[in-house]
Structures are given as structure tokens and as C-alpha cells.
Amino acid sequence: MSARRFKIIVNGFAETVDEPTSLEKIVEAHGDGDLHAIVEKNGRYVYPQEYATVIVEPGDEIEIVHPDFGG
Amino acid sequence: MSCVRFLDKPGLFWKTLFLRNNRSGRVLLEARASAPLDRNGMPNSRVKDEQTALSHGERARYHRQLIMPEIGEEGQKKLKAARVCVVGIGGLGSTSAMTLASTGIGYLRLVDKDIVETSNLNRQVIHWTPDLGRDKSASAGEKLSALNPEIRIHAVRMEVTDRNVVEAVGECGLIVDATDNLAVRRVLNRFSVERGIPFIFGGVEGFQGMVTTMVPGRTPCLECLFPAGEDPPQKEIGVPGPMPGLVASIQAVEAVKLLLGVGTCLLGRLLLVRGLDMSMREVAVGRNPRCTVCSAVRRKQ
Numbered sequence: 001m002s003a004r005r006f007k008i009i010v011n012g013f014a015e016t017v018d019e020p021t022s023l024e025k026i027v028e029a030h031g032d033g034d035l036h037a038i039v040e041k042n043g044r045y046v047y048p049q050e051y052a053t054v055i056v057e058p059g060d061e062i063e064i065v066h067p068d069f070g071g
Numbered sequence: 072m073s074c075v076r077f078l079d080k081p082g083l084f085w086k087t088l089f090l091r092n093n094r095s096g097r098v099l100l101e102a103r104a105s106a107p108l109d110r111n112g113m114p115n116s117r118v119k120d121e122q123t124a125l126s127h128g129e130r131a132r133y134h135r136q137l138i139m140p141e142i143g144e145e146g147q148k149k150l151k152a153a154r155v156c157v158v159g160i161g162g163l164g165s166t167s168a169m170t171l172a173s174t175g176i177g178y179l180r181l182v183d184k185d186i187v188e189t190s191n192l193n194r195q196v197i198h199w200t201p202d203l204g205r206d207k208s209a210s211a212g213e214k215l216s217a218l219n220p221e222i223r224i225h226a227v228r229m230e231v232t233d234r235n236v237v238e239a240v241g242e243c244g245l246i247v248d249a250t251d252n253l254a255v256r257r258v259l260n261r262f263s264v265e266r267g268i269p270f271i272f273g274g275v276e277g278f279q280g281m282v283t284t285m286v287p288g289r290t291p292c293l294e295c296l297f298p299a300g301e302d303p304p305q306k307e308i309g310v311p312g313p314m315p316g317l318v319a320s321i322q323a324v325e326a327v328k329l330l331l332g333v334g335t336c337l338l339g340r341l342l343l344v345r346g347l348d349m350s351m352r353e354v355a356v357g358r359n360p361r362c363t364v365c366s367a368v369r370r371k372q
Contacts (some may be wrong), residue, residue, distance in 0.1 A: 034303075035300045035301060035303070036253070036297045036300075036302075036303070038296065038341065038354055038356075040354055043355075044355070045341075045354050045355060045356045045357065047295075047359050047361070048298055049298075049359075049361055065343060065354070066276075067274060067281060067296075067297065068274035068275050068276035068277075068279050068280050068281050069251070069252060069253050069256070069274045069276065069303075070162070070251050070274060070275045070276045070308045070310055070315075071159045071161045071162055071163045071164065071248075071249050071250050071251030071252075071273075071274070071275065071315070
């Protein structure tokens with residue numbers, strides 16, 4: 001039996017993922033390897049140490065923001 | 072003799088003043104006083120008249136601020152009594168230093184290690200073509216002295232590290248971050264947390280930027296948001312001329328509000344500035360319980 005799939009929104013674009021998918025997987029796929037990316041789930045900031053344990057749910061909106069460190 | 076001030080307990084600002092003999096390290100005098108906090112988490116104190124009385128020239132210069140209910144004479148004196156350190160006199164530092172100087176911050180410390188290069192001139196508006204090859208701190212110091220001779224300016228050419236950060240920041244009560252890399256920001260952040268000195272973070276890249284105001288004990292620190300890991304190698308990034316000025320102006324407004332104790336600062340709010348569609352939005356950020364900097368200081372207390 002295949003895993004249930006559902007839609008989430010990542011940086012404004014719809015994306016279909018398998019259940020269960022951790023936030024860490026999403027960040028790996030969309031974070032461009034940026035270790036300092038700021039990640040929000042449904043408008044709430046998520047600490048980096050929580051990426052592995054936070055599981056995304058149908059309809060979740062994930063924002064990955066690349067920080068600006070230039071001066 | 073040196074003077075040290077730091078935050079002892081989150082939520083309550085204790086001013087601790089040491090008079091310390093620099094040679095022996097012996098504490099000669101220690102005085103503590105608690106002060107009520109204003110809405111931005113800063114001690115709400117009045118400044119002493121004899122130190123900050125405004126001259127006729129200052130009254131004329133700051134007239135448009137003196138007629139504001141949020142500033143007025145009391146506020147202008149607070150600004151005059153303030154000591155602010157701007158670290159990095161590049162794109163961000165050009166604008167933050169200029170606007171803080173014109174606003175009448177009484178003491179400005181300008182720290183940068185670099186010299187002015189041709190490729191700086193598209194955005195680092197405090198440095199001009201004849202300044203090529205000069206120390207950035209000296210170039211900026213000279214302009215600011217001409218802009219506002221009423222204030223004291225100290226230009227320091229220095230690369231800030233953990234070893235010299237005390238010397239770099241001096242006895243300033245506020246750090247405005249205008250650096251271009253995470254490594255120096257981490258040094259400044261650790262110093263900010265240890266000493267209880269607010270740190271106004273700003274960064275810019277392309278048409279984007281971000282700003283947040285960090286008050287130790289009250290907001291997340293830089294390390295909460297960007298836990299130390301492998302920092303990206305410093306790369307050359309594109310920055311259009313007006314963008315650093317936009318971001319640095321926001322930082323300077325934050326600094327002025329924090330010093331005055333008015334308005335609401337970007338506390339626990341990371342402001343994202345997007346120049347391309349000219350929009351701003353915020354990310355609500357909290358203290359990271361696993362932070363190795365601000366949580367470690369909290370545990371020590």
C-alpha cells in the first residue's frame with residue numbers, strides 16, 4: 001500500500017509530499033544548503049533543532065527565508 | 072580605571088558599576104541600582120541637566136526634534152548623553168552613522184578595519200572619490216565632524232575579534248551592527264549578551280534586507296536565530312546603491328527609539344525588507360532555549 005500523499009505550500013508554491021514528512025526534509029529540499037535559513041511553519045518561527053521532529057500536515061504553509069548578511 | 076555595566080537578571084535591569092583599577096584588576100568600588108524598564112526593555116532614567124544642557128546652536132540644529140512630543144528637550148538630552156558604537160562603516164554604517172550623528176547622538180564610535188575602495192562607492196555614501204585608499208573609519212569621522220561638530224566622534228581602525236571587542240566597543244551602551252559577515256556579528260552578539268548592551272542587527276543582500284533589535288534578557292540573541300555551525304564562506308554579494316541606506320535607516324530609527332524609550336522596537340520581530348516589490352513583513356522570533364550564548368549566560372546567573 002502506498003503512503004498517503006498530501007499538499008503543502010512551500011515559499012508560496014504547492015508541493016505534494018508523502019506522509020509522514022519532517023520539516024527537516026522540506027528544508028533539505030528547499031533550503032539550498034543554507035544552514036542559517038529562517039524557517040516558518042504557518043507563520044510561526046521554528047528553531048533549527050526542531051526541524052527533525054516537526055512533522056508537516058496537509059495545508060501547512062512553510063516559508064524558508066535566506067538571511068542577508070551583507071553590510 | 073574602567074567601568075562595566077551588565078544585565079544580571081532577565082526582566083530586571085540592574086545597573087552595576089565597577090570602578091576597577093586596570094593594572095591590578097582590583098575592584099575599588101561597586102555600586103548597584105535597579106531602574107524601572109521602559110516599553111523597549113531599557114532602564115527608564117532621566118539624564119542629568121548639567122551634563123547635557125543644550126546650547127543655542129544645538130537648539131537651532133535640533134529644532135525639528137525639539138518640537139516633537141516624542142523627543143522634546145528631555146529626549147534630545149537623552150540622545151546627547153548616549154554613546155553608540157557603529158561597527159562597520161560600509162553600506163549600512165554610512166547611513167546609520169550619518170543619521171545618528173545628525174540626530175545628535177552625543178558620542179559615536181566608528182569601527183572598521185578596511186580602506187575605501189572604488190567598488191565601495193556605489194553604496195557607501197559617506198566615502199567619496201577623493202577618499203580612495205583612506206581608512207574608512209577616518210574618512211567617516213571627518214565627514215561626521217563636519218556634519219555635526221556638536222557631537223564627539225571616535226574613529227577606530229580595527230578588526231573586531233573576541234580579544235579586542237572590549238576595546239572596540241569601549242563604553243558604548245548600544246551597538247549598531249553594520250558589519251558584512253556573520254563571524255564578527257557573533258563576536259559582537261556575545262559581547263552584547265555578556266554586558267547587557269542592546270545590539271541592532273541589520274543585513275542586506277541584493278534588493279533584500281533584514282533588521283531586528285536585540286535586548287539581552289528580553290529578546291532572542293543573534294545566536295538564537297543563527298546557531299553556530301559552519302558559517303558560509305564570505306562571498307561577494309551584489310548590493311544596489313540605495314538598499315543599505317534603506318535598511319540602515321530602519322536600524323537608526325530603532326536606535327533612536329530605544330535611546331528615547333518611545334514607540335515599539337523590533338523586539339522579537341525580524342523585519343524582512345523586500346525592495347523589489349517594496350514590501351516588508353515580520354517573522355516573530357523567540358529566545359532559543361538551547362542557545363549556547365544567551366541561555367548559557369542566563370544559567371550562570
